[in-house]
Amino acid sequence: MSDAWIKVCAADALAIEDVMRFDHGERTLIVCRTADGSYHVADGICTHEKVHLADGCVLGNAIECAKHNGRFDLRTGDAVRRPCRVPIARYDVKIEGGEVYARLG
Amino acid sequence: MANALSLPRNYALDGPENRRAVERGLANATWYTSPIPRARMRQLMQRKDGPAIRDTVIWFALLAVSGALGGLAWGTWWAVPAFAVYGVLYASVSDSRWHECGHGTAFKTSWMNEVIYHLASFMAVRAPTPWRWSHARHHSDTIIVGRDPEIAVPRPPRIARLLANFTHLVSAPKDLANMLRHSVGRLHPAERDFIPEGEERAIFWTSRAHLAIYAAFVFWAIAARSVLPLMYVGLPTLYGSWLMVVFGLTQHAGLAEDVLDHRLNCRTVSLNPVLRWLYWNMNYHVEHHMFPMAPYHALPALHEVLKADMPPPYRGLWEAYREIIPTIWRQSKDPTYFVRRPLPAPPPNNSLDAARA
Numbered sequence: 001m002s003d004a005w006i007k008v009c010a011a012d013a014l015a016i017e018d019v020m021r022f023d024h025g026e027r028t029l030i031v032c033r034t035a036d037g038s039y040h041v042a043d044g045i046c047t048h049e050k051v052h053l054a055d056g057c058v059l060g061n062a063i064e065c066a067k068h069n070g071r072f073d074l075r076t077g078d079a080v081r082r083p084c085r086v087p088i089a090r091y092d093v094k095i096e097g098g099e100v101y102a103r104l105g
Numbered sequence: 106m107a108n109a110l111s112l113p114r115n116y117a118l119d120g121p122e123n124r125r126a127v128e129r130g131l132a133n134a135t136w137y138t139s140p141i142p143r144a145r146m147r148q149l150m151q152r153k154d155g156p157a158i159r160d161t162v163i164w165f166a167l168l169a170v171s172g173a174l175g176g177l178a179w180g181t182w183w184a185v186p187a188f189a190v191y192g193v194l195y196a197s198v199s200d201s202r203w204h205e206c207g208h209g210t211a212f213k214t215s216w217m218n219e220v221i222y223h224l225a226s227f228m229a230v231r232a233p234t235p236w237r238w239s240h241a242r243h244h245s246d247t248i249i250v251g252r253d254p255e256i257a258v259p260r261p262p263r264i265a266r267l268l269a270n271f272t273h274l275v276s277a278p279k280d281l282a283n284m285l286r287h288s289v290g291r292l293h294p295a296e297r298d299f300i301p302e303g304e305e306r307a308i309f310w311t312s313r314a315h316l317a318i319y320a321a322f323v324f325w326a327i328a329a330r331s332v333l334p335l336m337y338v339g340l341p342t343l344y345g346s347w348l349m350v351v352f353g354l355t356q357h358a359g360l361a362e363d364v365l366d367h368r369l370n371c372r373t374v375s376l377n378p379v380l381r382w383l384y385w386n387m388n389y390h391v392e393h394h395m396f397p398m399a400p401y402h403a404l405p406a407l408h409e410v411l412k413a414d415m416p417p418p419y420r421g422l423w424e425a426y427r428e429i430i431p432t433i434w435r436q437s438k439d440p441t442y443f444v445r446r447p448l449p450a451p452p453p454n455n456s457l458d459a460a461r462a
C-alpha cells in the first residue's frame with residue numbers, strides 16, 4: 001500500500017466514454033473517462049465473475065462489464081446493475097501537466 | 106475427483122457434472138473472442154433508445170389490432186387468423202424482448218429496459234429474477250453440462266417432449282409449478298446454484314403478482330362463461346409460443362457441449378427482415394454470445410465485421426433445420442454425436458494484435 005501518486009496515462013489517451021486497462025504490480029486496474037469528461041480509476045476486475053472491466057464500455061457515468069452487462073457507477077464504485085452486487089474499489093485521481101495520476105493506497 | 110464422464114450425461118445443476126465442469130476448468134472460463142478493433146467495438150456498443158421505442162410501439166400496435174380483431178370476430182372462423190397473429194406477437198415476440206431488455210442493451214434508458222423486461226417476462230411466463238440469473242449463467246457457461254440451466258436439447262433428445270413443446274405442453278406446467286413454488290416462498294434446489302442470496306423476496310412477491318393476474322383472468326372467464334379473456338392472457342403461451350421454439354432451437358441444438366468457443370456451440374442464421382424484427386436479431390447468435398454488449402440493432406454490423414473469423418452462417422431456417430432435425434434424430438440413438446462447425450484458420454498473431462488495437 002502506498003499514498004504516492006502514480007502516473008497512469010496521458011489524459012488525451014482516453015476519449016469521452018472510454019476505458020483503458022493498466023496494471024500496477026500484481027493489480028489490474030482501469031482508468032475511465034465518463035460522459036462529463038471526468039477521469040476515474042478503479043479496480044479492473046468485475047466483482048461478479050473474474051472478467052476484465054476494460055473489455056466493457058463506459059456508458060454515461062458507469063462502466064458496463066462485457067460478460068453479463070452488469071454496471072458500476074464510476075463516481076462511487078457502487079454496483080448499479082445486476083448481476084453485479086458488490087462495489088468495485090475506486091481511487092483518487094488528479095490531472096497534472098496533461099497526465100492522469102492515481103493514488104492506489 | 107468427480108466421476109468420470111458417464112452416459113447419458115447428467116444435466117442437473119445440482120448433480121455431479123457441475124463439480125466435474127468446475128474441476129475441468131469449464132466453469133466461468135475464458136472464452137475465445139474474435140479480434141475486433143477497439144474503436145469499432147466502441148461504436149457498435151453504443152446504446153440508443155430510438156430503434157427499441159419504434160419497435161415497441163409497432164409491437165403494441167400490432168397486439169392491439171390483432172387482439173381487437175380477434176375479439177370482434179370471436180365466434181367466427183375469422184378469429185382464428187387474428188388470434189394466430191396475436192398469440193405469436195404475445196408469446197413468441199415477448200421472448201426476444203425479454204432477452205434483449207434482460208441484457209439491458211435494447212434501450213439506452215435503463216428504466217425502459219426494466220419496464221419491458223418485466224412486461225415481457227410476464228407475457229413469456231417467466232419469473233423475471235430467476236431467469237435473469239439463469240441467463241447470466243447461460244452466458245458464463247454456455248452449453249457446459251451441469252452448469253448451463255438453459256440447455257434446450259440435452260442428449261439423448263426426447264423427441265416427443267421436444268415436439269410437444271411447440272405448444273409449451275411441457276414447459277407451461279413446469280412454469281406454473283415454479284410460479285406456485287415461488288409464491289409459497291420456496292426455490293428449486295437447482296435454482297440455488299445460480300440465484301444468489303438476497304433475491305428471494307423479489308422472486309416470491311413477483312410470482313404472487315403474476316399468479317394474481319392469472320387468477321383474475323380465470324375468474325373473468327368463469328364469470329363471462331367464455332374462454333375469450335384467456336385468449337388474451339394465459340392461453341397464448343400454448344397457442345403462440347411455437348415461433349419462439351422454432352427460433353430458439355436454432356441457437357444451440359445439436360452443437361458441441363463443453364467447449365469454450367461460441368463459434369462451436371452457437372448458430373448464426375440469415376433471416377429476412379420480418380423474422381429479424383420478430384426475433385430482434387438473435388439469429389446472430391454467435392455474435393451475441395461473443396459480445397453480449399452489442400445491442401440487437403448493431404448485430405448485423407457486428408456480423409459483417411466478424412464474419413471472416415466465423416463459420417459460414419446458415420442461409421435461413423430451412424438450412425438450419427436440415428441440419429438440426431437429422432442431428433437430433435441421430436443423437437436420440439447416439440448421444441455422443443454432435444455437429445462440428447468449421448472454423449476459419451486463425452489469423453497470424455501480429456495481425457491479431459493489430460486488429461485488436
Ligand code: FES
Nearest residue numbers: 046048049065070
Ligand atoms: S462478470 Fe461482470 S457482470 Fe458478470
